[in-house]
Amino acid sequence: MRILVTGGAGFIGSHLTDAFLGNGDEVAVLDDLSRGRPERLDPSVVVHKASITDVAALNAVVEQVRPALICHLAAQIDVRVSVESPAEDAAVNVVGTVNVLEAARAAGARVLFASTGGAIYGVDAPVPTPEDVLPGPQAPYGTAKYCAEQYLGLYNRLYGTRHAALRLANVYGPRQDPAGEAGVVGIFCGHAFRGERPTVFGDGHQTRDYVYVGDVAEAFVAAARADRPGVWNIGTGHETSVRELLDLLGRASGRTLDPEFAPARPGELQRSALANDGAARDLGWTPRTTVADGVAAVYRWVADGSPDRAGR
Incomplete structure (x- = not known):
């Protein structure tokens, strides 16, 4: 299959590109390189x-x-930027997605869209959350991703296409910038390696569904092969608290981590996990990497100098 990955030089996109190449597909990348690195x-x-x-x-x-x-991963990914500049966020995440859909329509291509599971469901959603729960995003970022999903569905109805969306949980793994402002696993691993105290916002009991990037890449491959429309959660279905994450990192690094606590950030969800029954049933996909193994892999990558092509 000939595949174009938008945002393919990014953290997730580069792993996805590797996964398709490993399956014998022909892959090209479109990326504005504002965050992406061709060296990946x-x-x-x-x-x-x-x-x-x-x-x-x-x-x-x-x-x-x-x-x-077309695997569409190019996006404005910072929730804080979306709050400060909702029009800018919508220009990329809504209008940009419509641009991709129009380009795909002209080429007769199918679109797999990287949506969000962590930011699309509301504070009252059951945990783990299934796909049939009505979204109630708390920021423009989640709203824009949900709106983009609606355009995929609209194109399927209007043109008989088979576009699909994967709602990703909190993706982590090698190649995620350990000095960045997003991606708590990589950030904590960077702090641990440098002997610094990580900062925990709130009491550390808030939970997230951490899904390993290699498993996410396999989910895209499975959705590509399934060749059917749909919306699927891609997560582990399990909650991991920040305190549990620090304990796992302490074991991986062999160091005792003494975090600094800061006030909770306004609007932050206290619990989040995605039910993955739909992906298991429809795509034959289930995650294979435990959080303990994934955190250890990220720490080894950071300790090795965070090389661009490592962690496949």
């Missing part, structure tokens, strides 16, 4: 520097590549 990618992958907000450039790349499948 196999040298055989052609990288087209372009933004999904640039319609002419996007259409030119899709016309040149002629993909059968």
